[in-house]
Amino acid sequence: MDNHTQVSEFILLGLTEQPQQRQVLFALSFSLYLIGSLGNLLTILAIVSDPHLHSPMYFFLSNLSLLDICFISTTIPKMLVNHLCGTNTISYSACLAQMYYFIVFSGTDCIILSAMAYDRYLAICYPLHYMTIMSIFRCALLVMVPWISVNLIAMVHTILMTRLSFCTNRIPHFFCDLNALIKLSCSDTHINEIMVLVLGGPVVLIPFVCIIASYTPIAMAVWKVPSARGKWKAFSTCGSHLSVVCLFYGTIIGVYFSPTSTHTTQRDMAATVMYTMVTPMLNPFIYSLRNRDLKSALRKLLSQEI
Structure with a gap:
């Protein structure tokens, strides 16, 4: 068998090769996964159990929480x-499957965040027509279209990855990242690189x-609100979403769409950890801390469980 054309498994080098650092990173990764999964699951249960939260905004938030659970479950459990x-080690087929689901969940996350921004735009700029425009059909469409398109x-x-041969099976990452696999290939990756863009x-x-x-017309509308209390209320409904957008998009654009000359292994690894582990863990806390209705629903849910 030619080592340059056939690979049956890959070796994930992980976040570090130092044994002592691996112990610390294992504990940190496990904590982030546990907190992120539990926090997002509680958010979904609180929204589903409270009839007052059955609105488009919370519908998108529950979908985002479900995506975050799936997102962190794609990479962290295998590493642990x-x-x-x-x-x-990870088998060739499992590596491609991990890459596939990582693309699906991260891409859908991006589009759902924009759907949430559109929802806030309608709620603040067109409050009288909000419920008419954001019908059940439109909400379902804004969720289903991202899922279908990103899966394709x-x-x-x-499919393009299956046509590549690899010079080495050592992946300098903690999961099967698309760009990392392309860099390992001995084949012509021109088509793969073009399709990434x-x-x-x-x-x-x-x-x-x-x-x-x-958010541009939202900012203008909020600025025109006469009372400071009204401005703060409008800002509080959008501030949490903007925080998540900045964390998620800032790191993804830094890793995948910044000039190659600016990339370093440590920088890319830190940015990847931010959007694959830290951001999904922080999302439920960011949204619940700024939202009285969600905090109330969470308290009711937890009191029922106790």
Whole structure:
């Protein structure tokens, strides 16, 4: 078998090769995964159990929480299992599957965030027509279209990846990242690289532009509110979403769409940890801390459980 053309498994080098640092990073990763999963699950249960939260805004928030659970479950559990078992390997098929679902959940996350920005734009700038425009059908459409479109994009990337041969099976990452796999290939990756920009660019940049386009009139509308209390109330409903957008988009654009000359392994790894682990963990706390209705629903849910 030619080592340059056939790979049956990959070796994930992880976040670090230092044994002592691995112990610390394992504990940190496990804590982030546990807190993120539990926090997002509680957010979903609170929204579902409280009839007062059955509105478009919380519908999108519950979908974002579900996405975050799926997102962190794509990469962290495999890393934790490898650490406990003392191995760093992942099979070829499992690696492609991990890459596929990572693209699906991260891409859908981007589009859902822009749908949430559009929802806030309608609620603040067109409050009288809000419930008419944000019908059940439109809310479902704004969720289903991202899922379908990003699955098709992930399928294209996965099919293109199967045609590549690899010079080495050592991935300098803690999961099977699309860019990391392309860099390992001995084949002509020109088509793969073009498709990353052609398909990946719109998924990240178009929603980002839509978010900016939504928040520009929101900022103007909030500025015209006469009372300071009214301004704060309007800002509080949007501030949490803007915080999540800045964390998520800032790190993704830094890793995938910044000039190659500015990339370093440590910088890219830190940015990847931010959007794959830290941001999904922080999302439920960011939204609940600024939202009285959600905090009330969470208190009711927890009191019932106790």
